[in-house]
Amino acid sequence: MRDLREKIEGKVFTNEAKSAIALRQALANAMKCPICGGLMEPSLSVSNDHIHRKQDGGTSDDANGQMCHPYCNTGVKN
Numbered sequence: 660m661r662d663l664r665e666k667i668e669g670k671v672f673t674n675e676a677k678s679a680i681a682l683r684q685a686l687a688n689a690m691k692c693p694i695c696g697g698l699m700e701p702s703l704s705v706s707n708d709h710i711h712r713k714q715d716g717g718t719s720d721d722a723n724g725q726m727c728h729p730y731c732n733t734g735v736k737n
Contacts, residue, residue: 686698690726692727692728692731693725693727694708694727694728694731694732694735695727695728695731695735697728699726699727699728701726704728704729705726705727705728705729706726706727706728706729706731706732706733707724707725707726708724708725708726708727708731708732709723709724710723710724710725711723
């Protein structure tokens, strides 16, 4: 397997270089859970969380909301 960091001469990106570029950008811009910092996949499973808990006076407006892992919302915070 080729080291993707090695310099490759030429005017056209190889398929490996294209994959490395896409992966690098996707990971840099991926959604992260604000509670645990882990990567999230919104199309699979997310939970809408109150940043300031309702029982502590937090409201249900969008400014007090965040998306996180369901486990982090129910298991870690409470």
